[in-house]
Amino acid sequence: MWRDHLTQIIVFAVLFLGVSALGFFASRWRRTGSLDHLDEWGLGGRRFGGWITWFLLGGDIYTAYTFVAVPALLFAAGAMGFYAVPYTVIVYPLVMFALVRLWSVSYRHGLVTPADFVRTRYKSPTLALLVAITGIVATMPYIALQLVGIEAALKTMGLVGASGFGRHLPIMIAFAIIAAYTYSSGLRAPALIAFVKDGLIYLVIIVAVIYLPYKLGGWGHIFDAAQAKFEASPAPNDGILLNANNQLNYITLALGSALALFLYPHTATGILAGRDRNVIKRNMAALPAYSLVLGLIALLGYAAIAAHTTPVLKDNNTIVPALFDGVFPAWFAGVAFAAIGIGALVPAAIMSIAAANLFTRNIYVEFFARDASAARQAKVSKLTSLLVKFGALLFVVLINPQFSIDLQLIGGVIILQTLPSVGIGLYTRWFHRGALIAGWAAGMGAGLWMLYLVPNPATDHAHFGGSAIALSKLGLDTPKTLYVGFLAVALNLIVSTVLTLVLRAANVRDDGDDTSPEDYVADRSTERSSLAAVASESSGVAASRAAS
Template sequence: MSGRHTTELVIFAVLFVIVSAMGFVAARWRRPTTMQSLDEWGLGGRSFGSWITWFLVGGDLYTAYTFVAVPALVFGAGAAGFYAVPYTIVVYPLVFLVLIRLWSVSHVHGFVTPADFVRARFGSSTLALLVAITGIVATMPYIALQLVGIQATLEAMGVTGHWPLIIAFAILAAYTYQSGLRAPALIAFVKDLLIYVVILVAIFYIPHKLGGWSHIFGAAQAKFDKTPATTDGTLLNHDNQLNYAMLALGSALALFLYPHSVTGVLASKNRNVIKRNMAALPAYSFLLGLIALLGFMAIAGGIKPVNGGNGKPDGNTVVPLLFDHVFPSWFTGVAYAAIGIGALVPAAIMSIAAANLFTRNIYKEYFRRDASPSEEATVSKLASLVVKIGAVLAILLLDPQFSIDLQLIGGVIILQTLPSVALGLVTRWFHRGGLIAGWVAGMAAGMWMLYRIRNPATNKLHFGGSAYPLNDIGLHTKMTVYVGAIALAINLIVAVLATVLLRALKTTDGVDITRADDYVADEGDPKVIQGSREVEEGLAT
């Protein structure tokens, strides 16, 4: 290891240790009488105000996906990687009203997970189980993406082998187990501060070092002109425009269906906190656009990705290598810490959210209906450890061309909960049997299409990405479509048709225990105070 890398590693390690210590200290931050309940361990006491929620949700949504995966896609494919910018702009108006309704009904009834809501809304434990399993499975590759970000940073510093990643994983598991949601909420302040500093410096300093924006875009276009793929380039073209639009819309619809996104929202103390955050969070979208440009800068800087464990160039290392190429060693260490910590915060929230799903909607529903709040918290802590192990397996088994596909494959899966969760918040028209049939059809179609997508970089035949080539179904075109959008369309069509049929046959439907005024309740409403007791009674019947 060179002296430069030693400096980077020392600074990275110091900041990582400081943040990890904050994770353990967080157990005493705003500490309640006891942490032995999901309301406290998994939702931070449902008491976070505007600033904490802004950093928490922002730290949850803008992750290693933002800092590593998006620039890697831009480096490898060009303009197609910028789909992440419009989707994060579109998403907030789409979810503004829906999330407020979810907050209200969840606080009235004491819901901890989206599956809790589905169980009460449609009176179906089977549908709630499907939503819970979907959320857990979809979260695995998303956590895996965070671990990929840490691994890429370590590789750029010349640190090889799996032990450093395992150590980071163990530390994350330990402070998440002890402090619950309070740990990532506290760490998010430091994480966002580091990221804003690094990106603002990078966006001005790196173009100056590389000869200006004209040279950067020129170098990128020259690279893509030499590649055989028709979908590469600094501009979109006929072959990738449809997939770009479908990716943006599909990703926007999926973002707040993820259990970790819901967890951040439910942890806020009132509806006004959510309103302010939906108005302010697009500031992160501006940051995301700047980060995506790092992919073009890496091309102009002549960055060559480090070879991964499969012997192929690992595009995830381009941003860390770019920082190493242009920044002084001490600031490179700070930048590496920003990436590493930027992966820890969302990984912690995701594992907590997935663990809550298992505890509330699988363990309590099917194994221990009389589980106490303390037992729920203990089971959720243990489940959060298992979820992280599943994320590691996702890295080993999927191995896609671009790490961003880990998130996009998860999006295909989580989109199948949209009819029951998102549409369920605004209408009770769907029959529970129709929603189950739609989920089965959409999931089957999505998995079939994903299975048929090969990875040209690693020569794996299956699950190599999320863009389905239309020529596979007999259309003579090079265009591709986002699997998630097609699977969701199939899901909705089947759900509608099955609902019409079941209504015509007068098939028994589930009982909705929510009421219209539950969806507009706010902090201070007497119903909110007594909600946790009501959900215990309602879900037990």
């Protein structure tokens, strides 16, 4: 009953509403121009420095999925849930130079989205449209994951029932709050809120990793309790170590997730808001600090086993809030619930902005209103951000997953199909645009088909029950599993490569490239130096002519 959680509810409400008010205030924070322009509303004026970008990207990448979904997976399935730790370890050195190149070419050409880059690089509205649609569709389940995180906290406080209209009421409330301050303040809202969000999460985790082992008999006892649970459970659970059939899936899932992370449009939005190339480089070097926190958060799933915590209303997504509720004092449990809720507000806002920018720039302007003014584009993007959140809301209502992490994994399979055109396209223009379109179609079709084949007996899902497909379903005589996204993007690359060779041999037209090698190393300071040199030279020539 909610009356038994009155202290938690009050603390949660004060912090949650206070941070939401901060989101509305952000419309005036560090403004350099009118918000009736995508550069200002959608990219914060492209002026964020190192600290702001670090908190923004941290709030963007480490989401409610971090606090809710990863520990829930460890609690239910064991070691497989740790895949999130190696993938965040390898992602930053893997993509640092790619993201710096993306910043430079976007700065030089005024690009706002990854699809803008594809349009400029390949001069193909069709390929850019496919990248835009892919980004929007992949982002919706990711936004839904954030809303599920808020729902988990409210369920634990007794504010949500198991069925009926009340079950989805917290997501609707979250939708309204996020929609309102995102529409009002744009990217500045999540950038400002991210300071509070990260501070709360660090506070809760530091307290948790000290207090929980003390309360539960030490980390040794926590791991022993987790292993005992998994040994008593039937396969396919791993235990605290991976079983032989899941190791290949673990490796491909970690690598595939790392590649997918930098392809998401919200990651690009956070990167393009940076002031210069050095801001991006410093952030890629500093962001692994979050990976340590992620590893500690994941261990909360094992701590819940040792504490004999049970999910609220049989929903595994509630396992961490339920752990905090059972172990912490009521007031600190309220702080932890607020950290989960606020941890959902930041990324959900950034993701909706990124998806809205994709629609505006690469669908609305490209195909319906080529002469749309900057103010008109900003208005359309604001309205679209509302529709994107509504689409994410429907995603949660219609699919209703037991493990919210499935939402993110499905999105990862989808967004990976933009790797050849966006990720590899940052380095080479070798692929033929027609081959990239065919590769995208092959990878997307295969990926969705394989996801359809994946069951989840634990949740009675016959289809779309996860992202690990048994190779036996593909005709191989082995019980091993593999990440669907890895197989789908491999097929994408094979089709793109073979067709490029065929089309180039047949001399099929490929319309060139509007970028130049210099675009990929451009920087704001370099541009200013060049302009200053030109201005100085021009003034010197003018003075010489005047003297003569």
